[in-house]
Amino acid sequence: MLSSIISKCRHVGYAAGYDRRLKFKAVCWNKLNCRPFSSLIIKNGLIVNADRKFEGHVKVQNGKIIQVFEKNSESEEFSFQADTIIDAKGKFVVPGGIDPHVHLEMPFMGTHSIDGYREGTRAGLAGGTTTLIDFIIPAPGQDLVDAYKEWQGRAENNTCSDYGFHCGITYWDDSVPLGMERLVKEYGVTSFKVFLAYKGSLMINDEECLKVLETAKKLGAIVMAHCENGDMVERGQSKMHDMGIFGPEGHYFSRPNDIVEQEATHRAIALARSVNTPLYVVHVMSPAACDEVHRGRSSGQVIFGETLASALGVDGTHLENPEFRHAAGFVMSPPLTMETNAKAELMKRLACDQLQLVSTDNCTFSTSQKELGKLDFARIPNGCNGIEDRLSVVYSEGVDNGLLSICDFVRVTSTAAAKIFNIYPRKGVIQKGSDADLVIFDPSQSRVVSYKTHHHAVDFNIFEGMKLNGVVHTTISNGVVKYSVDGDRNTNEFIEQFVGTGRYLQRDSFGFPFERIDALDKKKEERIRKKSNNFSQVHSLSINFANIYNIEISQSIYLILKYFILTQKK
Ligand SMILES: [Zn+2]
Missing domain, CATH: 2.30.40 (Urease, subunit C; domain 1)
Structure with a gap:
């Protein structure tokens, strides 16, 4: 039997x-x-x-x-x-890492990003990350549920650890709000991403963006925004071409963070403010954009900011490397900033909760795929690695440098993502009843990063040669040891025995980000009503006054307001 x-x-x-x-x-x-x-x-x-x-x-x-x-x-x-x-x-x-921003096997110009679900979750386990949230990116006009099924078809039975989906909204018509509703209610996709960049393909305009925000608010789903000004990028690229600049350094100079990223971050936050719904700003790459997130949060708005392992570990000066293979490997958007002190600056912003968490935007292309842009930086496939090295980069650059406490480390690599994307306390905490996603992390060991030894599929690593203090000793996902430095359990072959054991995470709507929304709405309405009541009193008084003294109503309003102001001053 x-x-x-x-x-x-x-x-x-x-x-x-x-x-x-x-x-x-x-x-x-x-x-x-x-x-x-x-x-x-x-x-x-x-x-x-x-x-x-x-x-x-x-x-x-x-x-x-x-x-x-x-x-x-x-x-x-x-x-x-x-x-x-x-x-x-x-x-x-520590609780298993949660990386809420990855693009695995993402279709791109007839090919796809080279880390698929198998390799992405494999690299995750080797790096102490037990949950990944990937993005469904519907083609313009594609039905959202069809897109979900297409993405799920690639992921299902192909992951070594648990995973979930966000969905991009890349166009707007009558089918989109219905698709959003079905994704939330039937498929547990409770976060939607808008692109303020990639004009002509993924970008939507402000009006469409407002519609996404309004629809998501009704459904209790959080909106995420890629913040770069797509029009500025288009002009910036033409300008570089006019100047005869076609190499990877042109990528940065065509879309500098302190203008292109900052403007769009400001705008996305303002749009969300007008709707009063939670907004999650993906990949905050520069202190300038972080200032906008901080301003929004300080004003009482429900805003979250994520930065990336890449932004904490490396900078944009690599784009000036004379070797194309090297420079192209660092092309991603928004670009890594040229400010060499930005890495430490962003880490400090995490420490004081101006930014909430660290993800990766892992979207890897091989050096031969990157060659597509050999003659023009604007054609280099965008994206870098990060899944495997994220925890070590945050530990080494954050905890080991005294900028983060070990509890902060857990918050920014796991707990905050679990709360924002509504999988807490199932994930993101070590307590009775939670999923047994656990990492044994050894602070006394260090390792040197190399594409030759990493568990990604890609033949390049942006952290190549970096010595990182603190290594993942053992990763347990759903109660099973799926990676360990001990014995032969650190090989791709060992980890891949678990392909098919990852579970899809259906997430509920109206999670923690929505806690303050009703109260904020109520306060705002009260304020408006109070002001409009005051005004209607003034208005009816003015009509009587105008009739009695036989003057124009506008003059009457002027006199009454003047009277109010004078008496208030006393
Ligand atoms: Zn992304």
Whole structure:
């Protein structure tokens, strides 16, 4: 009986792979509901959540955290009985990383970005990231639900860890609000992205943008914005061409952040303010754009800003490298800024919550794909890597440099994304009942980044040669060890045993970003009514006054207002 069940299961290999003794305990009964029936304990680790850290043990069963034990506290007993016990002494135990901005196998000019769902989630596990949120980008005119099915068709059964989707809105007609509603209610896609750049393909205008914001607000979905002024970019590119500049450095000079990114960030925030709905600004690449996010947040608006691992680890000076292969590898939009101090500046903005989290915008193209733009920077496919190195870049450049605390590290790599995209507390925290997505992070080790050893499909790495302090020791996704530096569990082959075990995350609408929206709306309405009441009183008084003294109404209003102002001054 048992052998027949095992032979039906396409995932039984992974149980045997990490522990032969578990072979019979990890039988998958149904490939759509693949869950390991095993238990695991991580003992003696420094458990870190976004709010606090403590020494203790974590117990996992059937893919969930079933107990978190704090040492030196009066919590209940802890029994050390489990199929697998890992000693994490001297290491951090953190919630699995969440990268809410990736483009895997994204169609592009007849080809696609080279990291697919298999490779992207593989790199994620090697880098301590257990959840990715990818973007459905419908072609102009394509039905949104059809686009969802197309994207899901590529992702389903091809990921090694859990994943979700946002959806881009790249055009507007009567079908779009209906499509948005179906995506929210039937498919759990509760975030929509607008592009203020890419004129002629993905860009929508301000009126369309307002319609997306209004529709999303009704549905309880958050709007995300790519903030660059598409008209400025188009002109900037022509100007570079007129000047005879066709190399990768022209990419930066055609769309400098402190004008092109800042203007669009300001505008997107103003549009969201007029609708009073939450806005998430993707890839804030420069302090100038961050100033706009900060201004919006300080005014009480519900705004979130994300920056990227690339913006924290490298800068735009690489675009001036004389070797095309090197320079083209750094082409992404908005561009990496030429300000060499921007990396540390953005990290400080994360520390004080002017920016909320770090994602990657991982969208990789091989060096031969990048060659498409050999003769013209405007044709270089946009995008860089980041998924695998994100946690180490944030730790090394943030925590190790004293700019972030270890709790901040958890907040910006996991918890904030879980809250904003409404998968908290299922993800983003180590507590009883949460998914067992856990990372054992070793702060005492370091590594040197190279495309030769990374787990991405791409043959280039923007962090090449960087020595990063702090390495991912073990990654556990849904209760299963899917990567470890120990033994032979750090190979692509080992991780790929888990292809098909990642689950699609259906997300609910009206999450945490919507908490303040109703109250803000109510206050605003009260303010307007109060002002308009005052005015209608003045208006009716003026009509009587005009009749009595036989003067023009406008003159009457003028006299009454003047009277009010004079008496108020006293
Ligand atoms: Zn993107």
